[in-house]
Amino acid sequence: MILPALFFYLFAAVCVASAVMVIVSRNPVHSVLFLILAFVNAAGLFILMGAEFLGMMLIVVYVGAVAVLFLFVIMMLDVDFVELREGFIQYLPIGIVIGGIFMFELLLVVGAWVINPQVTKTITAAIPTNVSNTEALGLVLYTKYIHYFQLAGMVLLVAMIGAIVLTLRHKANVKRQNINVQNARTPDMAMALRKVASGQGLSDADAAEWVK
Numbered sequence: 534m535i536l537p538a539l540f541f542y543l544f545a546a547v548c549v550a551s552a553v554m555v556i557v558s559r560n561p562v563h564s565v566l567f568l569i570l571a572f573v574n575a576a577g578l579f580i581l582m583g584a585e586f587l588g589m590m591l592i593v594v595y596v597g598a599v600a601v602l603f604l605f606v607i608m609m610l611d612v613d614f615v616e617l618r619e620g621f622i623q624y625l626p627i628g629i630v631i632g633g634i635f636m637f638e639l640l641l642v643v644g645a646w647v648i649n650p651q652v653t654k655t656i657t658a659a660i661p662t663n664v665s666n667t668e669a670l671g672l673v674l675y676t677k678y679i680h681y682f683q684l685a686g687m688v689l690l691v692a693m694i695g696a697i698v699l700t701l702r703h704k705a706n707v708k709r710q711n712i713n714v715q716n717a718r719t720p721d722m723a724m725a726l727r728k729v730a731s732g733q734g735l736s737d738a739d740a741a742e743w744v745k
Contacts, residue, residue, distance in 0.1 A: 537581060540577070540581060541578065541581055544574045544575075544577040544578045544581070545574075545578065547570065547571075547574045548571050548574035548575050548578065551567045551568070551570040551571035551574065552567075552571050554567040555567045555568050555571065561607045562604065562607055562608065565600060565603050565604045565607060566604075568600055568603070569596050569600045572591055572592070572595045572596045572600060573592065573596060575591055576588040576589070576591040576592050576596075579591060583666060584666060585666060585667075586666055586667040586670060587670075
């Protein structure tokens with residue numbers, strides 16, 4: 534039991550330190566890199582607890598998709614963080630008040646939190662012993678909690694549609710595809726033969742029609 538305990542404290546310490554560095558780092562790219570390190574160590578903690586599926590999902594989804602997306606967005610936007618920090622002192626008192634309120638609430642929760650000794654008896658679904666961790670999670674998720682799973686999917690769908698609607702902008706001078714018109718094109722519509730005399734070019738009207 535010594536080796537698993539050592540790995541637990543190692544992963545936990547690195548995870549907490551990485552989470553602190555995400556907040557403390559002034560460079561946003563460094564913050565995202567520390568966030569990736571925190572996710573990797575959290576995945577190691579899941580694997581130590583026997584939840585290998587959750588650990589792999591944490592690596593694939595959060596590290597492989599979300600964190601990398603954050604990193605590329607930050608690098609491509611090239612945000613002027615010096616300009617954003619100009620009003621830091623102005624909003625510092627409000628931030629201190631809000632942070633103090635959150636700290637007070639956390640202290641109240643932690644101070645009044647007591648683990649119920651009967652919590653192990655409140656599990657409503659029996660945990661099967663002859664299946665793997667992933668299969669057991671799927672059996673519970675897609676049977677007992679299927680409605681919550683579908684509701685979460687609907688919330689994500691609405692959020693995705695809302696993001697597309699809010700960011701979609703139609704510009705007047707941008708050419709857009711019309712699939713129906715493209716499918717209805719015939720060789721006669723796509724190609725026109727013009728007899729051009731030697732040494733002469735197309736007239737303006739013919740050139741404009743040819744461009745269309």
